[in-house]
Amino acid sequence: MIRASIVGASGYAGGELLRLLLAHPHVEVSQITSETYAGQYAYFLHPNLRGHTDLRFVRLADLKPCDLLFLALPHGQAMDRIDDFASLAERIIDLSADFRLRDPADYPRWYGREHPAPRWLDRFVYGMPELHREELRTARYASGTGCNAIVTLLALWPLYRRGLVREAVVDLKVGSSEGGSKPTPASHHPERAGVVRTYAPVRHRHLAELIQELDLDPADPGLHLSITSVGIVRGALATCHCLLKEDLDERAVWRIYREDYADEPFVRLVRARRGIHRYPEPKILTGSNYCDIGFAADPGHRRLVVVAAIDNLMKGAAGNAVQTMNVMYSWPERTGLEFPGLHPI
């Protein structure tokens, strides 16, 4: 049993993490922090946890040493205090973007500020077990992944690592929880309800992670993201329009994805000729850590459409962080993550 604490547990990712860790057989949650809600019971902010914990939020200044610190702060805060956090815990998993990128120059380029602790960037492993499992087994520090980045990476990794893609355009439809728990005029219900709102047609920040992890040329990556908010709370669906170097038939695509993902505990191939959902559907993944991936070839046009779905708070954030923890501690990766989602929902 390890003792873990969550810094920034009042947000959606922090709350989801708390839900998962409370049910995890090898973790005791020691403390949860929030400056705004210090002293309050967690279940007033995360009402699904009533009856599951009597933990109250504490201030960051009252944080005590533990075995593992999860950092679920807004981007830009963990990087300012990383030395302090490292003095409190042997291991850290940071869900923010602060330690995802290896090149310090990427931070002013994509996040608008210099990184204050660039020497820490090499110490963090990009927290995606499917790509970095062996490094994570011995890592003390792991980053999270961008929710849009991880769903796109899982969709495209098998194709890019084989050099099959000439260019790709990824159209992401995402739920409102990606925007976090702090309200804005744009998230006010009369404005947000029912939208199909394209808010990042080009240059979304998560492209930086894709360039890094797929080893693309930053000046001309040949990979394009467009993000659209839709009227769901949880979920991200990546529709990846891949223009291939050569035609691929679907049997070949099946073989490629099976070869890479057959043993992955949280990747499923969904390209069904029967059933209700014949391609990946985020709705049925709510609360689960799965990434479902499907595809359709367009024979004769060297085009392949890959479709991938996740729950952005699970495989896109807290669930993936718990999976990363399981790898770091050599526990079975599914531990604490067995929930299969709901149907109907």
Add this chain to the structure above:
Amino acid sequence: MLTVECPECAATVELPADVEVGEILVCPDCGVELEVVGLEPVAVDLAPEVEEDWGE
């Protein structure tokens, strides 16, 4: 154990020991219906399927 390769998705599909010609199987991966068209060697083909209109 008898197995065949799904002609749709290349999955390995297991067949019952007493499989007969004309029997319809379902591929566990892609869900397509497969008709057993031969036994020595075992062979399957895509079974005719009623298309559903998902275009609406």
